[in-house]
Amino acid sequence: MAKIKVGVAGYGTIGQRLADGVAMQGDMELVGVADMMPTLSIQALNENGMIGANGVKYNLYLVEGADKAAFDKKRIPVAGTFEELVGKVDVMLDSAPAGVGAKNKEIYKKMGVKAIFQGGEKNSVADVFFHGYANYEKGVGQSYLKLTSCNTTGLIRSVDCLDRAFGIERVAITIIRRVADPGDYHRGLTNALQIDKAPSHQAVDLMTIMPHVDATGILVHTPVTHGHIITVVAKGKKKVTKEMALAEFQKHPRIRVVSIDEGFKGNASLFKYARDLGNRRGDMYEIGLWEDSIVETGDEIMYAINIPQESVTIPETIDAIRAATEMQTTREEGTAETNKYLGIGKFK
Ligand SMILES: NC(=O)c1ccc[n+]([C@@H]2O[C@H](COP(=O)([O-])OP(=O)(O)OC[C@H]3O[C@@H](n4cnc5c(N)ncnc54)[C@H](O)[C@@H]3O)[C@@H](O)[C@H]2O)c1
Incomplete structure (x- = not known):
């Protein structure tokens, strides 16, 4: 089966961890991450040669309104525009600041791409309010999911x-x-x-x-x-x-x-x-x-x-990718695959 292609919007506290989580999944490909500013997190990524988790290269795309000259000045390589990233993926994980995801959704809708939003967005942004263990099946085949906080x-x-x-x-x-x-x-x-x-x-x-x-x-x-x-x-x-x-x-x-x-x-x-x-x-x-x-x-x-607020939603977000794209159609299979690739439960 071809790998599911995933992009991340907003490389902040949650976004950098979502990118890492996707990079660790053997059956997914991280196509790229998008942001607006050359933040310290992006500067650190650049200092590491744009290499993230699992030795995967993180290609950076810029959202509308970003100051490209500020990235050039810091010699941060830019792979393209936000719409170019969205055009290359099966699913977008939106971890932009709360409320921005609803605006980004217009682009996802226009381009027919599924999207998974984080807890800061209103529930109305999504078809399903999702939790990998409690209601996995409700997310199966859906286009827009929102994670719990x-x-x-x-x-x-x-x-x-x-x-x-x-x-x-x-x-x-x-x-x-x-x-x-x-x-x-x-x-x-x-x-x-x-x-x-x-x-x-x-x-x-x-x-x-x-x-x-x-x-x-x-x-x-x-x-x-x-x-x-x-x-x-x-x-x-x-x-x-x-x-x-x-x-x-x-x-x-x-x-x-x-x-x-x-x-x-x-x-x-x-x-x-x-x-x-x-x-x-x-x-x-x-x-x-x-x-x-x-x-x-x-x-x-x-x-x-x-x-652990910075990392706890990452596994359930990966479950959401599995449900939305029907990689696995039951909670048992979906959560087990996520756990396997993230190394969860090794200590048991
Ligand atoms: N921080 C937490 O503990 C936590 C936990 C669970 C859920 N959440 C939720 O996750 C979402 C993201 O929160 P965060 O804490 O990672 O925020 P953050 O401020 O750390 O990161 C947001 C990133 O988005 C970038 N950005 C700004 N405008 C953008 C745009 N138009 N398009 C794309 N990116 C843009 C910012 O430069 C920044 O890098 C929110 O919905 C929040 O409620 C946060």
């Missing part, structure tokens, strides 16, 4: 894991949300927590993807950069004990069960561990789930997860 992606992994085993009726969550990515100076230098109005969008999004689960939650912005933490209280159709929940979490390829006793004290421990593993950019595709946070409260089960 980083928090929602990790949250749904864990709730879907319990739901498939026991049936979940209701969840209540607290999101301790990192306020910025590393290097985001535009977010300011802060020393305060901030609460959003309830229910948080992650709870609402969970109900859109899993309509049979009643969800609500509160979100607290925290002045840190290395991962969100979510606590979840879940009510099953029958009582779910700690042992039952743990056994299911341990089976899930994209959930890494860790413990405080072995040294995982919080978000920074997981970030450092990913760097010690030598993972590219210090990324971790799995969510961390603390074994010693799982606790029964009456009929309900409670636990805490860690969300």
